[in-house]
Amino acid sequence: MLYREAGDFKTSYPEDSQTFPIAFDRWRYWAVLAIAFLVIPFVINDYWASSLMVPFLIYAIAAIGLNILTGYCGQVSLGTGGFMAVGAYACYKLMTAFPDVNIVFHVLLAGGITAAVGAAFGLPSLRIKGFYLAVATLAAQFFLVWLFNKVAWFYNYSASGQINAPERFIFGTAVTGPSAPAWAQYLVCLVFVTFCAVLARNLTRGSLGRSWMAIRDMDIAAEIIGVNPLKAKLTAFAVSSFFIGISGALFFAVYLGAVEAGDSFGITKSFLVLFMVILGGLGSIFGSFAGAAFLVILPVFLKIIGVDVLGWPTEMVAHLQLVIVGALIMFFLIKEPHGLAQLWRLAKEKLRLWPFPY
Amino acid sequence: MTTKKLMTASVVALMAATPVMADLVFPSLSYRTGPFAAGGIAFADGYADYFTLLNERDGGIGGVMASVPECETAYNAEKGVECYEATKAEGALVYQPLATSITYQLIPKVEVDGIPLHTMGYGRTSAKNGEVFRHTFNYPVNYWDGASAGVNHFLDLNDGSLEGRKITLLHFNGAYGKEPIPTLEALAEKHGFELTTIAIDYPGQEQKSQWLQIRRERPDYILFWGWGVMNQVAVQEAANIGYPMENFMGIWWSGSENDVLPAGAAADGYKALAFHEMGSDFPVFDDIQTYVVDAGKAAGAGDQIGSVLYNRGLYAAFLAAEAAADAQEATGEPEITAAMMRDAMESLEITAQDMEDAGIPGFGPVFSVTCQNHGGDGLASVAQWDATAQEWSLISDFFPSDGEVVNALIKADSEAFAAENDITPSCD
Numbered sequence: 129m130l131y132r133e134a135g136d137f138k139t140s141y142p143e144d145s146q147t148f149p150i151a152f153d154r155w156r157y158w159a160v161l162a163i164a165f166l167v168i169p170f171v172i173n174d175y176w177a178s179s180l181m182v183p184f185l186i187y188a189i190a191a192i193g194l195n196i197l198t199g200y201c202g203q204v205s206l207g208t209g210g211f212m213a214v215g216a217y218a219c220y221k222l223m224t225a226f227p228d229v230n231i232v233f234h235v236l237l238a239g240g241i242t243a244a245v246g247a248a249f250g251l252p253s254l255r256i257k258g259f260y261l262a263v264a265t266l267a268a269q270f271f272l273v274w275l276f277n278k279v280a281w282f283y284n285y286s287a288s289g290q291i292n293a294p295e296r297f298i299f300g301t302a303v304t305g306p307s308a309p310a311w312a313q314y315l316v317c318l319v320f321v322t323f324c325a326v327l328a329r330n331l332t333r334g335s336l337g338r339s340w341m342a343i344r345d346m347d348i349a350a351e352i353i354g355v356n357p358l359k360a361k362l363t364a365f366a367v368s369s370f371f372i373g374i375s376g377a378l379f380f381a382v383y384l385g386a387v388e389a390g391d392s393f394g395i396t397k398s399f400l401v402l403f404m405v406i407l408g409g410l411g412s413i414f415g416s417f418a419g420a421a422f423l424v425i426l427p428v429f430l431k432i433i434g435v436d437v438l439g440w441p442t443e444m445v446a447h448l449q450l451v452i453v454g455a456l457i458m459f460f461l462i463k464e465p466h467g468l469a470q471l472w473r474l475a476k477e478k479l480r481l482w483p484f485p486y
Numbered sequence: 487m488t489t490k491k492l493m494t495a496s497v498v499a500l501m502a503a504t505p506v507m508a509d510l511v512f513p514s515l516s517y518r519t520g521p522f523a524a525g526g527i528a529f530a531d532g533y534a535d536y537f538t539l540l541n542e543r544d545g546g547i548g549g550v551m552a553s554v555p556e557c558e559t560a561y562n563a564e565k566g567v568e569c570y571e572a573t574k575a576e577g578a579l580v581y582q583p584l585a586t587s588i589t590y591q592l593i594p595k596v597e598v599d600g601i602p603l604h605t606m607g608y609g610r611t612s613a614k615n616g617e618v619f620r621h622t623f624n625y626p627v628n629y630w631d632g633a634s635a636g637v638n639h640f641l642d643l644n645d646g647s648l649e650g651r652k653i654t655l656l657h658f659n660g661a662y663g664k665e666p667i668p669t670l671e672a673l674a675e676k677h678g679f680e681l682t683t684i685a686i687d688y689p690g691q692e693q694k695s696q697w698l699q700i701r702r703e704r705p706d707y708i709l710f711w712g713w714g715v716m717n718q719v720a721v722q723e724a725a726n727i728g729y730p731m732e733n734f735m736g737i738w739w740s741g742s743e744n745d746v747l748p749a750g751a752a753a754d755g756y757k758a759l760a761f762h763e764m765g766s767d768f769p770v771f772d773d774i775q776t777y778v779v780d781a782g783k784a785a786g787a788g789d790q791i792g793s794v795l796y797n798r799g800l801y802a803a804f805l806a807a808e809a810a811a812d813a814q815e816a817t818g819e820p821e822i823t824a825a826m827m828r829d830a831m832e833s834l835e836i837t838a839q840d841m842e843d844a845g846i847p848g849f850g851p852v853f854s855v856t857c858q859n860h861g862g863d864g865l866a867s868v869a870q871w872d873a874t875a876q877e878w879s880l881i882s883d884f885f886p887s888d889g890e891v892v893n894a895l896i897k898a899d900s901e902a903f904a905a906e907n908d909i910t911p912s913c914d
Binding site: 174175178179183274277287288289290292294295305306307384385386387388390391392394428431435441442443445446447 | 516518519523527556557558560562563564567568571572574575586587590591593594595597598610611612659660661662664665667668685687688786899906907908
């Protein structure tokens, strides 16, 4: 019907190896981008931006980052919250130290700093694997949060240990601080998400991504055929941390505006992003988006249904939320261990064969 | 057929559930779940019940009904922001987030949206300077007053000198717990005592190493800035190492029944600061029984009435209702806006007569608010736990903090904030 290759002839290699080889996929991709860039900014309001879209986009970046490390390179990490904190505090220090530089560069530089920190904490991955590596990254999580609480230089010696994002502008429009309009916050996050997703997609399709996947599937075999594990693992940590750092910087500067390390970047954040990746689908960029959407939007949706529509007591809805989200996570993991991305993949396969499945 | 039934049912439910649009909206950003729920539930119940009482007994405030839409934050900054955005369009008059981390998110936002924020005994202390923080209020007391009041109490016990004594601040490792450190440092210099700070990480169920350190250092006094489950753990640990309870004092957030009951008789003598009365021995509680509880309209499970934090929620609601009534009187309009509410809060004056009229004589300190001073007069009191009678009682009058030290610090911190954010301090 809609989704099929018939009649879509490729006459050159670049055409054949493009990101979306099927015409319908390409149109869908451009349609999503068009709606995201050209429609949503005009209709979005404060509530939709700060409760749904901005956190969704920011978590999507974090999930892409973790997916590169865990989904593509097979290195389990529980340090995501800590690395997001690095991004946030790096961004804060840069914003206050160089107030004249555009915030975009601060966010990118914060990603770069996080990449360096991530690569440093990735060094143990050369020696240890699996659960042991998870414990090593857990150490990173606790160490980094402790560091940002302990060393007053990171929060410019403020009395409370909170960091506050000063107002910063892009093309004359405030994107951080309280008077930033909803559409500007949304757009700046969207631009970063698009940049990160395109970058991640192309990296994972290139030789670097293939070396990550080789390490993931069987590291000894990969080493024998000439993949350098040092390079593959450390680049995975660095690239992954780069994305996570960007998401941490946006989380602090654009979304919340004020954070403290222990409250916003605790171990629960690491687990949340890990759940997004597992639920969305390991080793899939689309899965990162699906997982982030699932875990950001579902709780808010349940809350609106429970409290605003049905008028139930807030604490009951909050408890039900945990039950329902938990049950859904279990349901998906049992029914579809490869995540939402696999459901999507299966649907596409079915569509391609429809109406003559074999 | 079933779909249709479901649709009908949900539409009916929607219509039944939508509250009658009341005119005075006091959103309650509560937390009835999570590690701090034990404190959040009681406060939210007290806040809601007082407004229910006003609606049932007096027909609202100045003839206009009050509504208290609740939104669950779980003490989480992200959910707090979501709650704020979700409720602000309903015509919210004042926000009371009951969490220092959410307060920090909201301070810049309320400035832009023009909605007052009341952080009673928590939040950013330097918000007392109303010339910088136009929409944020923290009367009647703040953390720095609390720190100073605690030290003043220790001074009283030692005939006015703490020279060479050791005081330890045991605190939650976050914005809330770090707030008093600058004040205590200044006071340590002034009075010549030695200050050490020991942090407890969220959520604080495990404090063995902290109490080991206390055992080693043997401080003369401990000031404690904890909240939620870490309070009861700390009281229990103090009992375990045999620390003299009368030298262990919590801030007002570390002094409820929840915190001392688990330790049983060992908690006897534990002290906490307070800025309002304890217990249910006030005329207002008879009215709450008649109009709210007996009418089946009590918030939550209705089992918190008269507890310390219930009283605090009730006191917060009382202060908000007084300001709303003042605003109605000043403008002559029954349906006030957030801007009128702000102006009324800025000129709020709580007299002994006001409290008596509300059925809570002598419940809190007498104070007044001005533009320069959004924090009241900083009067606090000390409460002590009696494990046999199982009740908290105030053991002192409301006494002032060291204004000289506290106000200088407030001035410095608020001016730094103003400089960082390009605010010109002014009263108009």
